[in-house]
Amino acid sequence: MSSDPDALIRQHRTADATVTVTLDGAPLAGREVVVTQRNHEFLFGCTGFEFIPLANGELGAAPDAGPDGGTGSSGEPEAARAERLAELWFDLFNFATLPFYLGQFEPERGRPDTRRLLATARWFTERGCPVKGHPLAWHSVTAEWLTELPNPDVVRAQVERIRREVTDFAGVIDMWDVINEVVIMPIFDRYDNGLTRICRELGRIPMIRTVFDAAREANPHATLLLNDFDMSAAYECLIEGVLEAGIRIDALGLQSHMHQGYWGEERTLEVLDRFSRYGLPIHFTETTIVSGHLMPPEIVDLNDYQIPQWPSTPEGEERQADEIVRHYRTLLSHPSVRAMTYWGISDGGWLGAPGGFVRVDGTPKPSYDALHSLVKGEWWLPPTTLGADERGRVRFNGFLGEYEVSAAGRSVTVRLDRPGPAALDVAL
Structure with a gap:
């Protein structure tokens, strides 16, 4: 196991997310998708x-x-x-x-x-x-x-x-x-x-x-x-x-x-x-x-230290x-x-x-x-613009927590709950 704290933080606190975005039931192929972190887990x-x-x-x-x-x-x-x-x-x-x-x-x-x-x-x-x-x-x-x-x-x-x-x-x-x-x-x-x-x-x-x-x-x-x-x-x-x-x-x-x-x-x-x-x-x-x-x-008792x-x-x-x-x-x-x-x-x-x-x-x-x-x-993902592939997929690495996925004037909130690979479906 690595002893590097930054490597361990990435291992225990982040997820590699693959988000499949659909718009009115169809893959959002070739469109821009904005991912914005809203909170930490x-x-x-x-x-x-x-x-x-x-x-x-x-x-x-x-x-x-x-x-x-x-x-x-x-x-x-x-x-x-x-x-x-x-x-x-x-x-x-x-x-x-x-x-x-x-x-x-x-x-x-x-x-x-x-x-x-x-x-x-x-x-x-x-x-x-x-x-x-x-x-x-x-x-x-x-x-x-x-x-x-x-x-x-x-x-x-x-x-x-x-x-x-x-x-x-x-x-x-x-x-x-x-x-x-x-x-x-x-x-x-x-x-x-x-x-x-x-x-x-x-x-x-x-x-x-x-x-x-x-x-x-x-x-x-x-x-x-x-x-x-x-x-x-x-x-x-x-x-x-x-x-x-x-x-x-x-x-x-x-x-x-x-x-x-x-x-x-x-x-x-x-x-x-x-x-x-x-x-x-x-x-x-x-x-x-x-x-x-x-x-x-x-x-011994921290409360004993009282100074002006x-x-x-x-x-x-x-x-x-x-x-x-x-x-x-x-x-x-x-x-x-x-x-x-x-x-x-x-x-x-x-x-x-x-x-x-x-x-x-x-x-x-x-x-x-x-x-x-x-x-x-x-430890924060700023608003990030990603291009969806032909199946409407975008990928990003982010800290566990809450994210907003936006495209075509619509937004959905998703969560990354576990470290490692994460597959999410977003219907706009």
Whole structure:
């Protein structure tokens, strides 16, 4: 097998398409046919948290005060600033993750933020982007009211919450990180929370069965993920136990927050090889690569690194762009990876890190341009005019995804779903 990532990407991500085009039942012999790529099958994702106010019409025409509350303001209306960021987002990504942390989604019991999140999810899907909800169960960013309940009531409330969200959002959100960071959940000791208590009482695998059963029952067609940051053998043991228990997992979520430095190709492939042996699709669910100084290596819990300012630097931005390209090439070279979600398009997100593709002033960094040149350049088929042969056939090589085939003033949408040879019939 080739070790060249570009060769592997072509092998695993492209198809050699032969399209037979007919017009009113007759072969379109000798005519021009235009083939245009419309979307990737691969999910190039990013969080959509920052667009909730925009999607709900909550931003006005008042000038944006800027990150410091006044000085340094661009004077640009906040709605216009958000719309400009959204243009950058949609020109690069095709998959969104929205927040369902219980402590934010339902801080007061019985008053979930369903309306705003549903409007935001529809805002994305109407623009052609599927949406994933994150997460349905987690011991952190939890609601105080859940923690105050006795353990049996915590279980009931958690199950009811999952059934409600998965049911309410079905057809708009059909992918969920069902439970987050279970490896550490029963031993998490930073603060009291209901899920750590019941995970300790029930055990990890029964806990996973409980929440997955609730989600599966609410939407049997949903894609349900197990998600974790722990890339050690502990996560592998957990996955093996879950599968041996007969619990159906649709995809494995692997987090890769690289605040302490880029993993590198060797480590990334080693992780992929270990987790791909379960035969499940792999989603890189949370990735960040910083464009400023690296977090000190002695920090064990990334949340412990809280500093007043963490600026992006010119040299850091060049490093980030290089590492972004290398990381995405590595992921696409491995056939098990189906999705990659970057954790925030803009700087100043989680931990205030300069991990985004866009600076705090709204200007794209070199990493944005570098990734765009891959997703919409090297890995994209622009409108291409082909001449049909005597049987109305045209041939092209393209990345798996959606294409528009046009001729004689008519158009049909087709999909390339599998790598290798593909024969398609198009009736105009």
